[in-house]
Amino acid sequence: MALSQKTKETLLGPLNANNPVVVQVLGICSALAVTVQLKPALVMGVAVTIIVAMSNVIISLLRNTIPMRIRIIVQLVVVAALVTLVSEVLKAFAYDVAMQLSVYIGLIITNCILMGRLEAFAMTNKVWDSFLDGLGNGLGYAAILIIVAFFRELFGAGTLLGFRIIPESWYVANGGFYENCGMMMMPAMALIIVGGIIWAHRAINKEEK
């Protein structure tokens, strides 16, 4: 599928040059909450991507009818309705996943990326572009979440997606030399890793310019 220059920028820009987390520094709160392990981070990334894309489409469809003075409220109603819908469907058809993610799903309503994209993009752009923008931003957010969760789970618990990576025999408790970094389990460490990613990201992009 050939993408025009503008479409490419809308879809792929948020993955790197215009990443919602590391460049715009949005959605940090949930990046702290769900990145202790890789699995919730993955599911959260997917859920946010779906909801940003869908709410972008709906707001873009309504954009010419929304009264300017209550636009934020209308956006919030749409997002809250979608999140409730997703959570209800999960409870009915994937109860185990819903139980694992209950709070995180609710937290999506408060994710700044959603309101940011609705306000900055969907209110002034066509439906298809808005869909791509939502998709791109959701994936950009998911990418950072996965990187942070990768480091936190690997060094905090020695596992990835629940599978053991660092052998049991390395641990001090079993006569080895290695111990998990307890700091990785703390929310503060997520911020430090995000900071590290922002640093690396800026350093690389500076060279490119």
Add this chain to the structure above:
Amino acid sequence: MNTNSNTYTIVYATVVVIIVAVLLALVSQVLGPRQQANIQLDQQKQILGALKQDISNCDDPAALYFSLVKDTLDVNGHPVYVAEIEGATKYVLKLKGAGLWGGIGGYLALDDDKNTIYGANFNHESETPGLGALIVELPFRQQFEGKHIRNAEGQVVSVAVLKAGTMAEGQEQVDALSGATITSTGVNDMLQTNLAEYAEFLNDLPAAEPEAEEANEENQTSNQTEE
């Protein structure tokens, strides 16, 4: 059309809210029975977990549940599930408490002496994955098996959840989870308060309880010496 007039704004807001409300109400009505069934099945699975039944390969947990759990008693609004496993009666008590981020709960299965813990199962709403959330895992739950909720005098004192290396006074104990102090304390408090709420049921022991008699005899002898 002037989309900034007051009338338009009010009508627009009303319409949007009504559409969303109808939609969500509809979805909730349609999915309600399915969700209820899921919640009930989940509860049955948790009770089976407390009764140490491995349901990971079980096709029909509900059938297994009904083959084991014979009766449900009500103690001041708190349920007691009466189960029979290999001919022995087990009582399953429901627990509810608070962890760090949200509610925690669980089921505690007791032998028919209403003292020895047969098995325990815990659940949580939103404890930290890898830390507090570990209360649902077997290593933590299995610590409770075989512990006694009564002290030497036969009073219900619950089981303490304490940091490894510290000793509980007058009650048996299990190790808390490192890095999850508040969740562990939550489990400790949950056991304490919920067992107190079941006091009426737990203290309703059969008359011929040997331990209780011994305790009484001891009291009587000490009374006599005083006289």
